[in-house]
Amino acid sequence: MEPYISVKNVSHVYPNGVTAIKEINLDIYEGEVVAILGSNGSGKTTLVKHFNGLLKPTKGEIIVGGLKTKKERIAKLSSLVGYVFQNPNHQTFLPTVSQELAYGCKNLKMAEEEIEERVAKAVELFEFQDILDENPFDLNSSQRKEVAMASIMAISPKVIVLDEPTTGQDHQGCKRILDLVRMFKEQGRIVVLITHDMNLIGELNCRTVVMNQSQKIADDRADRVFANKGIMDEAGLQPPQITSFANEISSLAHDRTYLTVDQIIDWIQTKEDIKIGTGS
Numbered sequence: 001m002e003p004y005i006s007v008k009n010v011s012h013v014y015p016n017g018v019t020a021i022k023e024i025n026l027d028i029y030e031g032e033v034v035a036i037l038g039s040n041g042s043g044k045t046t047l048v049k050h051f052n053g054l055l056k057p058t059k060g061e062i063i064v065g066g067l068k069t070k071k072e073r074i075a076k077l078s079s080l081v082g083y084v085f086q087n088p089n090h091q092t093f094l095p096t097v098s099q100e101l102a103y104g105c106k107n108l109k110m111a112e113e114e115i116e117e118r119v120a121k122a123v124e125l126f127e128f129q130d131i132l133d134e135n136p137f138d139l140n141s142s143q144r145k146e147v148a149m150a151s152i153m154a155i156s157p158k159v160i161v162l163d164e165p166t167t168g169q170d171h172q173g174c175k176r177i178l179d180l181v182r183m184f185k186e187q188g189r190i191v192v193l194i195t196h197d198m199n200l201i202g203e204l205n206c207r208t209v210v211m212n213q214s215q216k217i218a219d220d221r222a223d224r225v226f227a228n229k230g231i232m233d234e235a236g237l238q239p240p241q242i243t244s245f246a247n248e249i250s251s252l253a254h255d256r257t258y259l260t261v262d263q264i265i266d267w268i269q270t271k272e273d274i275k276i277g278t279g280s
């Protein structure tokens with residue numbers, strides 16, 4: 001199978017001379033969820049902004065859906081790669097939620113009927129029925145973020161980039177994001193997550209790319225990355241708390257990495273002398 005996104009030996013140097021990413025190679029296939037991890041300034045955003053042509057490589061090349069990004073217009077690439085920014089204020093600017101939801105589709109010059117259908121689907125998915133006439137800036141930050149996400153999803157891009165999707169979200173919001181990521185994957189799309197939320201990555205146990213000082217230093221499934229102390233220390237990362245906790249329990253099987261509370265509960269249930277949910 002051909003990769004949908006192919007990053008070939010890509011470096012990016014900003015006009016001020018900062019080399020933000022250095023000789024990155026990365027192939028991403030349909031149906032993959034890829035988390036990009038790394039400390040602040042390691043180059044995650046710079047890398048991902050190349051996928052929809054917001055940035056062009058200084059060296060190397062990127063191919064998305066068979067198109068060389070260097071030669072394509074951002075408008076064309078935006079129909080393939082939707083980018084949901086970390087801060088919804090950078091993405092929402094119209095006076096009502098319904099206008100906001102239709103904006104991306106209108107920009108891509110879709111037919112009115114098609115736009116209506118797509119917006120209706122987004123409204124249903126995000127349960128926006130009661131807020132369609134509200135100004136996005138009157139909503140709470142969690143809802144505003146969902147509006148930004150829904151307007152990108154209405155475009156129905158093959159790739160969706162979510163930059164820190166769970167930041168500022170309440171528990172329900174985080175759960176909804178997890179469900180949306182899974183739904184996107186099932187639809188054969190690609191989800192690229194830039195996140196510091198280790199619990200989210202643990203729940204997904206997805207492919208995880210680790211950036212450090214402009215370079216890619218790991219590319220493996222999350223449980224294997226979290227178990228690699230050398231990589232985690234080098235990148236200044238901590239696994240989910242539940243993984244650290246599991247690592248401290250010597251009687252747990254140590255041939256695997258525990259990523260979620262449910263996995264620990266499953267283990268506890270195999271122990272006859274420990275009871276769960278009895279309060280004793």
Ligand SMILES: Nc1ncnc2c1ncn2[C@@H]1O[C@H](COP(=O)(O)OP(=O)(O)OP(=O)(O)O)[C@@H](O)[C@H]1O
Binds near residue numbers: 014039040043044045
């Ligand atoms: N527009 C810009 N002009 C100059 N340098 C930049 C620009 N944007 C980012 N950089 C620099 O490029 C490097 C990588 O930044 P980038 O934002 O890609 O990292 P990041 O891993 O996404 O960080 P964060 O987690 O803080 O968002 C940093 O040294 C940053 O200061």
